[in-house]
Amino acid sequence: MKRDQALEVFSRLLAAYGPQHWWPADSPFEVMLGAVLTQNTSWRNVERALDALKRLTRLEAAAILALDLATLAATLRPVGYFNVKAQRLRAFCTHYQTAGGFAGLGSLETEGLRLNLLSVHGIGPETADDMLLYAFERPVFVVDAYTRRLFGRLGLLAESQGYEQIRRTFETALDPDVALFKEYHALIVRHGKQVCRTRPQCPACPLRGVCPTPLSGRREPRAATD
Ligand code: SF4
Known part of the structure; x- marks a missing residue:
């Protein structure tokens, strides 16, 4: 993917949806x-x-760790998989405290911090990169299912590319701009939920004209009963 292609998609999404104001949270710890x-x-x-x-x-790591597991799981019930997520949250809070909290983790350089976060039970690349970008303000591009689907349809990513390859593709094409990366990921999610869905809503798409997906450039065939 070339720089001008990546910026063209960003500009069109921003013009269509406006700033998304991500990540909605009162503190970096809440983001995490x-x-x-x-x-x-x-x-x-x-x-x-x-x-x-x-x-x-009050979203303090020590207070979360002081909860017994059953209480923590019950509190997390709205998010589903609450027993698993209670264990993951505990593992993360333990790690966060041991590492010296936000200041301790924040003292690490980006690649070291990424590896550090990935070492925690239940934290995979997307979660680690959410934290790096939105909590630690590091220029790391977050890749998710919406990114894969959209850029696959745009013909700018191969379906076979893995997470790291896709992340590097964006980070090579774009300047390491934290504000741009934050907004871009948020816009991709918005577009993926609203328009470029499993069944894409191509007639309403701000990327028509740059998207080579067959649905984007032609009328839908009329139904046999029309
Ligand atoms: S034109 Fe259709 S397939 Fe292409 S990005 Fe838009 S919604 Fe997705």
């Missing part, structure tokens, strides 16, 4: 908790769980 909880659920459910957890713990 949200990144763990958002796996396989909607953000609305994450907000409900975080609100409940905030009432119990």
Whole structure:
């Protein structure tokens, strides 16, 4: 993917949807908790769980660790897989404290911090990169299913590319600009949920004209009964 292609898609999405104001949170630690909880659920459910957890713990790592596992799991019920996520949240909070909190983790250079986060139970590349970009403000491009689908349809990524390859593709094409990376990922998610869905809503798409997917450039065939 070339720089002008990546910027063209960004410009069109930004013009269509406007700034997305991500990541909605009151602190970097809340961003990190949200990144763990958002796996396989909607953000609305994450907000409900975080609100409940905030009432119990003020979102302090020590207070979360002081909860017994059953109470923590019950608090996380809105996000689904709440027993698994309770264990992951505990593992992350233990790691966060041991590492010296935000200051301790933040003292690491980006690649070292990435490896550090990936060493925590339940934190994969997308979750680690959410944290790196939105909590630690490092220029790391977050890749998710919406990114793969959209850029595959645009013909700018091969389906066979792995997470790291895709991340490097964006990070090579674009300047290492934290604000750009934050906005770009948020816009991709918005577009993937609203228009470039499993069944793409091509007639309403701001990327028509740059998208080679057959649906984008032609009329839908009329149904036999039309
Ligand atoms: S034209 Fe259709 S397939 Fe292409 S990006 Fe837009 S919604 Fe997705």
